[in-house]
Amino acid sequence: MEGLKVSEASLIVHIHPSKSNQVSKSVLRELSTMLFTYNEVFDGVVLAYDVNSLDKCAKILPGVFPYFGVNLKVNLLLFSPKPDMLLEGKVVKLTHESIHVVVLGFASAIITEKDIRAEFVYKMKHGQEVYASNSHKRHVIKVGTTIKFLVKSFDEEMLHVYGSLVPDNTGSIHWLDKKLEVVSHSDRSIKKRENDGQPLMSDKDALDGEPSTVDTAQKLKKSKKQKLKEES
Template identity: 45%
Template structure:
């Protein structure tokens, strides 16, 4: 079954200059990729998101002397990036990893943790304890249940960037709950799935490639500088 496109994922472009140590001159592309890959799945406040994947093209090299260092050479790079930028009010999808009467804990995109506390679990659900765990069951339809392993849709309440994009969610808004149940019984969600705008939930993320935009990174053998992306999502000043 196809799934509607999840909010919070965006594409961005950036012009970067990656400074490579002379010892890596024989394989510049590999040196650039290794440095950029260290930046995967880390939140960067300066571009308001987490880098999920990237592709890049090396546009040439130029010698550049950096103060206090041996002569690094700069590698101009044009990067296409896949970013994750969740904001309050967005609808996300996640897999339930653990739940109890007071909370539901899920994983988004296989990486980011999300917690839905009891106050944010709609009154339409009740918790039923069972041996080895429990599950939430809708009071109006026993077929609508959320248990460990369930895929759920939920609304974002808060995002803690200090904890690398930890998400606090809610199941109170409409069109949230078990994705399996919603796909059959929720007209809006079913329409999204069946429309031409829908796409597979399984995103082909190239973990071996990565790019960080609008930041400077230092480590023992490379330094990355970048310009602000030419295409990026406008920050929602009201979403705090």
């Protein structure tokens, strides 16, 4: 999924002198306060961190309370969605005007009616609200469906994504994967036949009445059988 990135950072964590005998725990506690909040410095929501190194030589900072600063290097996993990126999320609510989604278990997303492509129609199916495709019978979006959608904008303060299902490469992940499998299988079959040297009959040949490879093979078998009967 797009919108995720890893950033390496050099930080200074300020520790109170009373925690000088628990530096590691204090550092991790301070880092944990950054989780699931948008950080302007790193331009993203911090999802996880991994401490690479921790400087044992702390520097005492001047002030009323003599805090000391601990230098460390960390890898941060950031959620930073930008317009036109593709995100994945689970549908949690459907209405006639919108589709509501949760991304990565914490960020909310909404796709309004104007950003849902015309092929999807809101209806009740087996007592359940769904958005069903008029173009593809099995392409259905309902509560619990994992969908892929396009980012229009991201509200950093509310951690809210405004999305779109207008592009053809968006919709139910399950259906999109099945569609990709069919296309890939078809491509492999064509390549195999080409490698085997078997001629492919085009739609034009079929319309013009040209015999297919199967028809030709059957006629050859019949002619051989007829020749054997005449010789006997």
